[in-house]
Amino acid sequence: MNSTPFIAVEGPIGVGKTSLAKAIAEHYEFQLLKEIVEENPFLGKFYDNIxxxxxxxxxxxxxxxxxxxxxxxxxxxxxxxxxxxxYHIFKNRIFAGRTLKDRHHHKYMQCFDILTEDMPVPNMIIYMNASLDTLLKRVKQRGRFIEQNMDPAYLEQLAADYDTFMSAFKKQHPEIPVLTFNGDDIDFVAYETDKEKIFSLIDATLKKGEVAK
Incomplete structure (x- = not known):
């Protein structure tokens, strides 16, 4: 695992990953890594026909x-x-497990295992989830055209898949601290106090020595 702090923010579509990652980068003066989304030429077609x-x-x-x-x-x-x-690249396994047919999933996981074998591993995960109503509201607010045809049932199942995956992840990787937040109860964009709560927990995790400073 890296000795240098590497924090990954994860959760289902619309939960606020990018907004929180930006806030953390600004507050702690970390380098920000943003996933490529809208540049994917297949994504709009995907939401029309998974x-x-x-x-x-x-x-x-x-x-x-x-x-x-x-x-x-x-x-x-x-x-x-x-x-x-x-994002954490493990999200690929969640999405692939939900959407790919068996024959494609097997080929995909072979590629995934090869490519991620020696990739840097985050030493802190911030995991956010929320109810379907909250996720749909935030997806609508950000207004990405390619997401407008997303099936709410797909998003609801995805949120459940994340919970299942993260429960297993915490058991398999006890060495990586996972800070979990419920997006129904916390809105770090609208309320500065909520953002400070998140920073406080990050600070506490860093000070415990669980993540190198």
Missing amino acids: DEWSFQTEMFFLCNRYKQLEEIQDQYLSKQVPVVSD
Whole structure:
């Protein structure tokens, strides 16, 4: 695991990952890593027809996230520059498990395992989830055109998949602290006090020595 702080913010679509990662980057003066989303040429088609376009969509995300993490390792972490990311590459497994057919999923996981074998691993995860109503509200507020045809049932199932995955992740990786927040109860964009609560928990985790400073 990296000795330099590398924080990943995770959660389902619309929960506020990028907004929180930006706030953390500004507050702690960390390098910000943002996932490529709208640049994916298959994503709009994916929301129209998941079965038809899931493999292309997930492979694009995998290759781009691999390249981003490789650059983050070479340009920042290897030089002891702290990083905060608005995703963890493990999210690819969640989405692929939900959308890919068996024959595609097997091929995809072979590629995933090869590409992520020596990728930098975050040493703190901030996990946010929320109810479907909250997620839909925030997706609507940010107004991404490619998300307007998203099936609410897909988003609801995705949120449940995240909870299941994170429960398993915490058992499998007890060495990585996971800070969990409920987006129904906390709004760090609207309320400064909520943002300060998050920073306070990050500070406490850093001070415990669980993540190198």
